[in-house]
Amino acid sequence: MKIRDMRKALDDRQVSAAELAKAYLDKIKQYDGKIQSYITVTEDIALKQAEKAQSVIDKGESKALTGIPVAVKDNICTEGVKTTCASKMLENFIPPYNATVMEKLDAENIVMLGKTSMDEFAMGGSTQTSAFAKTKNPYDLGCVPGGSSGGSAAAVAAGLAPVALGTDTGGSIRQPAAFCGVTGIKPTYSRVSRFGLVAFASSLDQIGSIGKDAHDCAILLNEICGYDPHDGTSSKNAVPDFTAEIGESVKGMKFALPKEFFCDGIDEDVKTAVLKAADEYKAMGAEIVECSMPSLKYAVPCYYLLACAEAASNLSRYDGIKYGHRVSKADSYEELVIKSRSEGFGEEVKRRILLGNYCLSSGYYDAYYRKALALRQLIRQEYNDIFDKCDVILTPTTPSVAYSPEKTSDPVQMYQADICTVTVNIAGLPAISTPCGYDKKGMPIGMSVIGRKFDEATIIKVADAYEKGFTPVAPKL
């Protein structure tokens, strides 16, 4: 059931908020043992919130999300509820405050089902670096769900949540959405406050929504955007209704297909599905424009240099003193910090801290970090050039469909798999991934629609136009 149908059912008293919450909680109990999409299920909180939501509905004062169950990625601070970032470092961390997005959702009287698993500190594309729940793909339990918001995407795909919050630093909403056959949107950088989001790479991180389709994603996105004085990078731009353009024609729109996104490294099944979708847009009256983005060759190293440099700085706050893992015994301050960090962080997080400190070190700063900053400017310019001539850009979301966890052991191979998503974060653009087909084994394929800054409404319209003619295949649980 879509959340807009739930809204009607709740307001028409066909179902109560408690019944809806219980239905999802029961399904979580039944299926999450094998999918492992949640780190923490907040049953008691959900039932209390459902009771409160019902009283609001009964007064005829319901808002868009009143009584709607929502899953929340475990790097978003929830007051009084453990927020682990899927790391041993924050295993027992209970935030003393809410992230701004949670304040906004609480004001809507949502029902929080729980906190979903992820790659540790959002560093990964498989959810296999999670210290607590290595989430499985609902379409094939032998495959990864993608990441880092793998728990959120798998929960939505398996029907264990109707919508979920995710975060996207280099593709962490869009890639798991593609692997799990659901829709996910990464809004423009600065659209959604990052206050209370555990920082990974502050110039790239962004909170967004994952749902069964673009319309549901837009409804959730509507409620979390907006200026926040607690986030110095938060935008003061007006927030439109992201559902407003849904249903409008794409006729006359220009769709850019940068040839580098369809090169040899992309699986044939993926290429074929995305190009077929382009043909369908053409049949709807859109014009397909071939274009080029030569800087894509440098996108992955550019992204990892920027992201890891910021991560090395952001994660220096974990010293075992104010919060986070602390060793039981240390004879000096220095030993306390080193041992707490060494025990608390997992291998991938440590690798990224090392890489970040390497590229920021004297003698390497100009060759790596400053070059990555220059490449960021080049990538932004190339996007601007494309948007001078076109309205949206269409690309594959991932080079392949979901794979087995064994394939995640090589860090370089994992980094290279981010090729289709990282440039959007580097340029701060909005992008949405939606299912556009299935490979021969029935694994979902996702395509991405990238838009101009602050033009989420257009990419939501474009994704919705395709979804209306697409029949999704649900996973067999």
Add this chain to the structure above:
Amino acid sequence: MDLDMVKYLAELSKLEYSEGELAKTANEMTDIIDLMDTVKEINITYDDLKDNHDVYLNDLREDVQAESMPTSKVLQNAVNTNNCFVVPKVVE
């Protein structure tokens, strides 16, 4: 990347590795740096004046006094407390 560089980075990062982990990490970091070296192929320069036109970092909040978070909440996640953050004794 040689072992001395990994040891140096570990020191900067406040991390420690066993001898076995050091060798494995050196190999992994070598492969990662090879990938990062791709950026050296292109000859471009960062323009300091061009960035962040649309992010107004100087748009600061009004300096208004507001209620602070209670000490008990600030300390609730610290392992060792005595109404303050406690660290091992430091003698310089």
